[in-house]
Amino acid sequence: MERAFDLLEHLADAGGELALSELAEASGLPMPTAYRLMRTMVKGGYVRQQPSKRYVLGPRLIRLGDGATRLLGTWARPMLARLVDDTGETANMAVLEGDEVVYVAQVPSRHSMRMFTEVGLRVRPHSTGVGKALLAQLPDDAVRALVARTGMPAGTPRTLTDPDALLAELAVIRSRGYALDDEEQEPGVRCVAVALPGSPAPAGFSVSGPSGRLTGEVVARVGPMMLRLAEEFGRELTARTS
Known part of the structure; x- marks a missing residue:
């Protein structure tokens, strides 16, 4: 859970939009781990994935x-x-x-x-x-x-x-x-x-x-x-x- 919050904070600090590779680099997490956590947050509505595959903050956070x-x-x-x-x-x-x-x-x-x-x-x-x-x-x-x-x-x-x-x-x-x-x-x-x-x-x-x-x-x-x-x-x- 702490790692998921860390990813959300990196996303917010970047203005609300990052690619998976940028999230992994910013957090220091392996790409597969970052991907798994982001997919979980997408399902919960905390994050959205755009057609470009970049992640943005989701409506549930509002x-x-x-x-x-x-x-x-x-x-x-x-x-x-x-x-x-x-x-x-x-x-x-x-x-x-x-x-x-x-x-x-x-x-x-x-x-x-x-x-x-x-x-x-x-x-x-x-x-x-x-x-x-x-x-x-x-x-x-x-x-x-x-x-x-x-x-x-x-x-x-x-x-x-x-x-x-x-x-x-x-x-x-x-x-x-x-x-x-x-x-x-x-x-x-x-x-x-x-x-x-x-x-x-x-x-x-x-x-x-x-x-x-x-x-x-x-x-x-x-x-x-x-x-x-x-x-x-x-x-x-x-x-x-x-």
Whole structure:
């Protein structure tokens, strides 16, 4: 079973499509073993085989994945509420699914002027705080491959549209610990985000609000605080899933 999960993870990491030879090479399994495991997962609906003989992730995983992300979002809501209490701004949880960031939970700010991101919304990761926080967890070559597939369109004049500039920003995020969307997704909106350690799927928290409230001084306070809460939630996740 562990080897089957390993093959699924290699398939997901490659964008959801690989040939049998590529799966065997990535996993280190003999071709006959990889073939037997893949045939079992095809029968179960977890994997499909295309006419080209290449394997792709199957529809049954969608139901499992949706259920897992909903549960993760439910678990996160008390922590998101704490973020709203501590910062006064809207708090979100998002996960990296394939090449996109998907928002799975939100607790809104109590301010009359506040940020709303629809739960279920899918966005490219390069221009969002939480997207950059999650990209910073990947190797640079994986980030280059991802943005080559998605492109890097500009949402605002401040959006990073060059892969080298994005990689330089990710290096800063890894050193600092938290990511910043400085009016890169929407004009006048700033976002602070952190990745969640110990999450079963790449996930992160973000806090977003008007740039006039999320000033540089506020960001410098909120970023380290979010890191501490993310570590606390990571320990909770480990306890829940162990």
